[in-house]
Amino acid sequence: xxxxxxxxxxxxxxxxxxxxxxxxxxxxxxxxxxxxxxxxxxxxxxxxxxxxxxxxxxxxxxxxxxxxxxxxxxxxxxxxxxxxxxxxxxxxxxxxxxxxxxxxxxxxxxxxxxxxxxxxxxxxxxxxxxxxxxxxxxxxxxxxxxxxxxxxxxxxxxxxxxxxxxxxxxxxxxxxxxxxxxxxxxxxxxxxxxxxxxxxxxxxxxxxxxxxxxxxxxxxxxxxxxxxx
Ligand code: AMP
Numbered sequence: 001x002x003x004x005x006x007x008x009x010x011x012x013x014x015x016x017x018x019x020x021x022x023x024x025x026x027x028x029x030x031x032x033x034x035x036x037x038x039x040x041x042x043x044x045x046x047x048x049x050x051x052x053x054x055x056x057x058x059x060x061x062x063x064x065x066x067x068x069x070x071x072x073x074x075x076x077x078x079x080x081x082x083x084x085x086x087x088x089x090x091x092x093x094x095x096x097x098x099x100x101x102x103x104x105x106x107x108x109x110x111x112x113x114x115x116x117x118x119x120x121x122x123x124x125x126x127x128x129x130x131x132x133x134x135x136x137x138x139x140x141x142x143x144x145x146x147x148x149x150x151x152x153x154x155x156x157x158x159x160x161x162x163x164x165x166x167x168x169x170x171x172x173x174x175x176x177x178x179x180x181x182x183x184x185x186x187x188x189x190x191x192x193x194x195x196x197x198x199x200x201x202x203x204x205x206x207x208x209x210x211x212x213x214x215x216x217x218x219x220x221x222x223x224x225x226x227x228x229x
Contacts (some may be wrong), residue, residue, distance in 0.1 A: 006059035007128055009034065009090025010110060012097065014189060015118035016181040017173065018125040018132070019203045020210060022141065024118060025094040027211050028149040032092070037079045039095030041139075043067060046075070066180055073105045099184040100191060114221065116214065118203035122177050129173045133162035147207075197203060 011034070013021045022038065026084075029036035043061060046054030048121075053075065057067040076096050083091050093112075097103040106112070131144040135155035142149050142162060149155060153162045182215065192198040199221055201213050 002112075010093075010112045011091070011114045011116055012093045012106075012112050013095075013116050013118065014185065014192075015203060016120055016125050016185075017176045018129040019118040019120040020128075020207065021094050021118055023071050023207055024211055025092055027207075029092045030215060031215065032090075034087075034092045035083050036092045036094065037083070037096075039072065039076065039093075042075050042079060043072075043140045051076075051091050061105060064167050064176040064179070066184065069101055069105070072096065072102065076106070076111050087227070097188060098180060100187050103188055103191065112197065114199050114218070115197045116218075117189060117192075117198060118210065118214075120198055120203040124204060125177055126170055126173050129168045130170050132165065132168050134165055135160050135162055145147070 013025055014029060015021050025036055025038065043057050047058045053071055057071060060067045080091065097106050128143065133142045133144060133153060135158060137160040138158045140155055140157050149162060153164055189198065199217050201210065201217055203210055
């Protein structure tokens with residue numbers, strides 16, 4: 001069911017790696033009937049396809065570092081332009097912006113209505129991501145603790161052996177949290193707070209609980225903004 005509020009159609013999702021952004025983004029995109037752009041997926045596809053951008057991005061991703069600004073901005077600009085061309089009813093953007101420079105670049109491309117922060121503490125992030133497994137064939141994502149496959153480390157959907165992302169080891173996860181999130185994203189979060197665009201959600205709990213909080217917060221904001229929830 002699409003939400004009836006015209007006020008929140010261009011949404012960026014913020015939160016540490018492992019906050020559950022991907023899972024919540026997919027649900028929310030369906031719920032709001034908005035196209036979803038997942039920056040990490042676009043980058044991983046470029047790496048898999050061996051494009052010039054993918055070849056440059058790979059080393060940074062394997063080390064848990066941010067891919068250089070120009071590369072990511074070009075990728076996002078292209079994805080947003082495609083959405084504009086296809087009708088431009090809004091978007092849900094996962095994984096971008098991750099710092100102030102990227103937020104400024106985004107302002108040059110489009111404006112946003114809400115920055116939705118899914119907040120999860122560091123220990124929980126390391127615990128969750130170390131248990132994440134992915135299917136490289138069909139892209140399905142599992143968690144050995146919270147959403148395990150039916151057969152030991154085998155994809156329910158296509159039968160492929162599940163793998164661990166090279167950047168999901170405890171050491172790289174801790175670095176992604178400290179460098180990408182604490183150093184890079186905190187000033188960004190603060191700037192969205194000052195602009196009145198930040199909506200912060202407690203990301204600890206089941207997928208359903210967190211999704212419920214997100215929908216209620218967006219509807220509350222919608223009603224507060226004079227929209228029709
Ligand atoms: P994610 O799937 O969102 O955890 O992203 C995986 C990796 O892709 C990150 O660790 C970064 O190396 C890279 N990446 C994703 N989004 C961005 C971004 N906005 N800017 C720079 N690098 C990014």
